[in-house]
Amino acid sequence: MHHDRPAPIRPGAAARLLHGLAAALAALVALAAADTARGEGLVISLSNHQVMITSNYTGSQITVFGAVQRDEQTIARTTGYDAAVIVRGPRVDAVTVRRKERLGPIWINRSQQTFMDIPRYLAILSSRPLDELTSEIMRMRLHLDLDPTIASRSESGESGALLYPRDAPPEYAEALVRLRMQEGQYFEIGRGVTFITPTIFRAAIPLPAGAPPGNYEVETLLFSDGVQLSRDITNFELVKTGFEQRVAVWAETRAAAYGFLTVLMAIFFGWIASVIFRRD
């Protein structure tokens, strides 16, 4: 087993990451050997199930390790495997997309569409660009595309990447995805999944600094020759810790006290400044 292309990681995190990688791979190999399934199975492990947000948090990275399970009965594949990883962040109950229109001489928000239950973060990583990996019909069925005209056409709503009212004009959904991509919260990485050996792969999922705290669902799909063979779902959590978490909890549960404290802090520093600068 060897690393052909190590992912770019910060030096401080390297040792920890490598340790995690080794442990995860060892576990995978053990699991793969133990199972005796007929078709290809998929064993997935994450480098971390909890990512902590601290005060100097500027984004993070989660690594997905995957192993394809085969045995004697599994048919031989001539084309090798492909894999895709879909990561869906915590969902918001509703997102309103507004559109500016011309009214006389001015431009103003006039019409809007509300989308329910939309993930705030959505990443699709694949071993090849999606249009090379599998057909449009397959991507539609699996919601394996950021393009809402593909990802939301399918009737099967199960853990759909994007669900929006079917009668809504498609430009609203497109705008939603486009704006989220500009924020860096939605993205596709066409070669984000790397096969270390023909049956073991790895994918580094970037979590930008603005990624919302909460539960992230990681769906891994295995393909060969454009046909989906196997599927696995696992989770990780992005959580605030320590001071950050306490502030967030106080703001919610002790709103009045929190408000008074903020006022006191403001007045205190205002007063301090006027004392420091008192010269006349």
Place this chain on the structure above:
Amino acid sequence: MQIYLPIAEMSVSVFLLLGLGAAVGFISGLFGIGGGFLMTPLLIFLGIPPAIAVASQMAQIVASSTTSGLAAFRRKALDIKLASLLTVGGLVGTGLGIWFFAAARAAGQLDIVIVVSYVTLFSVVGGLMLVESLKEFWSSRKGKVRSRRRAGEHPAYLGLPLRMRFHRSQLYASVIPLLGVAFFVGFAGAVLGIGGGFIMVPALLYLFRVPTSMVVGTSQFQILWASTAALLLHAIANQAVDAVLAFILIIGGVFGAQFGARASRHLRADMFRFLLALLILGVGLRFAIELVLRPTELFSIANGG
């Protein structure tokens, strides 16, 4: 150096926030205005959700108005009597404004009313002040000293019943127009989402002819109470106050406000009015241009239905 904002749920550069706080604090201290109309759009531009931007920068306004208010109090450039009266009128106006805002929101399209009145108010007020300032410059160049206060010449609204004497402000006027203006400022502030100073300062200057030296301190005192009430309301009702963001803005803001207040003392009264006119007109024009030009992105997204 990046810092994570726990309520806004994103990380921002500390130095950028300190700089923003200082710059807006300076302008706030210089003109006796809150500065929220500058800070809010800047924070939203950084990617901070609008509700959290509006609520958290209120803390900076509380801090910088405390600093400027205390500084004005020490050099006796604060008319407490007038400021208290304005505070009472302003709080009533704010309360009614918040109620009106919620009611009108529920009834339907309010956005256009807000935006158009915003632009009109700023353009008209700023334009009138600029014309006045230019006239003043023009006549002083010709050597004529135009007195801003002429004996025996008073607008009729100052002579309504319930008159009160404000020694500091050299004002003897009915409380009815004063409370009325304060009420309007509070109301418009709540509906338009802007602090009161922006309308209060020109009103004191031009409607009541309060001396420029008194206007800044008096307005800051009134802003202190209005912003404290608003900050509490935002924290309790919306839970949108990010204490970490507020803290950094405060640190930058109080220093900026201090230098602003100092600069304000060295600024000639006519220059002060001229610069304030430019600032108000500039903000009005900026919004006007945004309204008229075809936007590059027609769509915008906001969390929540």
